[in-house]
């Protein structure tokens with residue numbers, strides 16, 4: 117998923133630093149987990165991972181990609197007669213087989229992925245489009261009229277609506293387990309993001325149709341780390357409140373916001389799809405971009421005055437052996453302050469920092485609001501032993 121600060125492209129950097137520090141396994145907290153990219157890496161490397169973020173859409177990804185430890189089998193969907201009827205058609209079977217072939221899974225002897233691909237084919241191909249919340253408030257016709265929010269084509273918006281309603285019904289009727297629900301909802305969030313008519317963030321929509329937005333929505337199986345036997349846990353909310361109750365950790369991984377943009381205002385559309393719009397809690401929208409109430413999701417870490425006290429508070433509150441922090445050279449916490457905090461709250465002699473230079477994330481390059489010196493950004497990893 118396109119996300120500011122998404123560490124997918126930095127995973128090898130993080131992995132090699134973990135190796136250098138000889139950090140393998142134990143209990144880890146990915147405190148600002150966002151898309152869960154780092155949490156998945158940690159789980160795949162044998163850590164029992166706790167994940168945390170203030171955003172609801174991130175909680176959906178946490179449950180799907182980190183907490184779930186096997187591909188969903190959907191026994192309850194045997195009760196959905198419409199889906200069962202669709203499965204009888206040769207066309208349905210061809211679609212499922214071609215997806216499994218794409219995953220290299222058709223003749224591998226691992227039948228696990230098939231039920232997930234069947235559910236995705238059904239949601240992708242067999243639901244009638246529905247005009248509901250996303251179509252009414254976040255879609256525009258091919259030649260948009262004034263006031264329409266051009267986040268999605270009407271066709272894609274109606275498919276998002278239809279799929280989101282069906283997931284809600286399946287969950288309410290007890291036809292899917294919580295993990296199955298979150299896995300399907302993750303597939304929808306990722307698919308919707310890939311056809312959103314934005315430059316990467318939802319603070320604005322693009323005023324002409326981009327090529328990705330004119331492509332049909334397509335659900336894909338999320339990247340789930342399966343078969344580890346590890347009992348991982350997901351958390352939604354402020355990490356400082358969480359750590360007090362979490363107990364001992366071997367590793368605290370931190371990837372806080374690095375600028376003053378509040379994530380809640382930049383990702384309100386995925387947030388809406390994640391939370392839904394079902395009575396009695398109908399969301400109220402405001403402004404040109406249809407913002408939702410985010411008063412509970414404002415982060416101190418995205419404020420110049422609050423970010424350093426927040427870091428100090430977290431380091432004081434947590435019971436962890438090792439701390440690793442990702443940050444970059446444009447962050448609002450100066451490098452000297454990170455070093456001061458790490459040396460003050462940790463074992464000063466163990467403090468280290470490493471760095472790598474990368475090509476900038478596209479949504480940042482495109483920003484009108486900020487002037488950057490170049491197309492590259494230096495990513496840092498800070499380490500200290502706390503206890």
Ligand SMILES: C[S@@+](CC[C@H](N)C(=O)[O-])C[C@H]1O[C@@H](n2cnc3c(N)ncnc32)[C@H](O)[C@@H]1O
Nearest residue numbers: 121122123148150151153169170354355371415
């Ligand atoms: C730089 S991003 C993390 C990106 C993530 N590592 C990834 O690879 O996708 C920062 C994240 O911190 C979250 N966040 C901000 N304030 C928070 C807080 N007080 N507690 C927990 N999460 C917070 C934001 O919602 C955002 O997802």
